Amino acid sequence: MRPLVSQPLIDYCIAQGDDALIFGQRMTEWCYSAPFLEEDLALANVALDLIGRAQMFYQYAAELADDGRSADDIAFLRDARSYTNLLINELPRGDFAFSMARFLLVDTFNVLYLEQLVNSSDSRIAAIAAKAIKESRYHLRRSRDWVVRLGDGTEESHQRMQKGLEEVWGYHKELFIETAGERELIASGVAVDREALYSTWSKQIDTVLAEATLQRPEDGWKVVGGRDGIHTEHLGHMLSEMQYLQRSYPGVEW
Structure with a gap:
């Protein structure tokens, strides 16, 4: 059953697409730079999974908005x-x-x-989630194995893994913050209560860190603002490269 079109639903689909597109684009930077060829190919496939997920959410958002924009327009013709x-x-x-x-x-x-979004009351979102969950389970197996391998490896790999964890830790809090529009969709069964996932997420992370002999960083700092369009300087630099072709040759198609 497809619910009545609402701005929160359009915004939600675009936000989900943005998360996948930007993360996928960032991961493409590992192409030809990974530690060895097999990992180079694996990371490229992960990036493609994420970009494909973004396309599905953007396509649905474009259909819902029905304002003349295509999925490509949403992806490439917006400012930071x-x-x-x-x-x-x-x-x-x-x-x-x-x-x-x-x-x-x-x-x-x-x-x-x-795992919960597959039960969304919006059948289109549920279908996207059903495809994406298979990919994400594979992604998690890979990242978990690498964190354990590096954390419980050599002295240098352990130190670098601990340092990387501490550098990114303060950004994880935003994963569990809900917008007002998202709360409306949760109430109607479209979206998932992300705040309720924190306890389970935290326990699973602790399990991996223990196996990797890594210390859980302190929760003394956090950085938020992405859902409100407040970004780091890094996004603008990424977009200038990602959007170059579309902005230089408007309407170009493969």
Whole structure:
């Protein structure tokens, strides 16, 4: 059953798309730079999974809005302040340990979230979640294995993994913050109560960190603002590269 079209629903689909697109775009930076060829290919496939997920959400948002915009328009023809992705997704690539720490935090959340989103009262969103959950479970297996491998590896890999975890930790809080529009959709069964996922997420993260012999960072700082269009300087630099072709040659198609 498809609910009545509302602005919160359109905004929600765009936000989900933004999270996937920006994270996927950031992960493409590992192409030809990963530690070895197999990992290079694996990260490229993860990036493609995320970008494909973004396309599905953007396409649905375009159909709901029915204002002449296509999925490509939503993806490529907005300024930075119009993007509503969470900040953890736009941070620079960093080294491999930092990327795996970020993957672990985000992948763990995504699996928990999508496992519930498949029951959305909006059949289109439920279908997107049903496809995405299969991908996210694979993503989580990879990031979990790498965090354990690096954390419980050599002295250098352990130190770099701990450092990467501490650098990204303050951004995870935003994963569990709900907008007013999102709360409306939760009440109607469309979206998932992300705040309620924190306890389970926290326990799962602690389990992985214990196996990886890593210390859970202190919760003394957090950075938020992505859903309100308040971003780090890094997003603008990314968009200038990502949007170059579309803005230079408007309407171009493959």
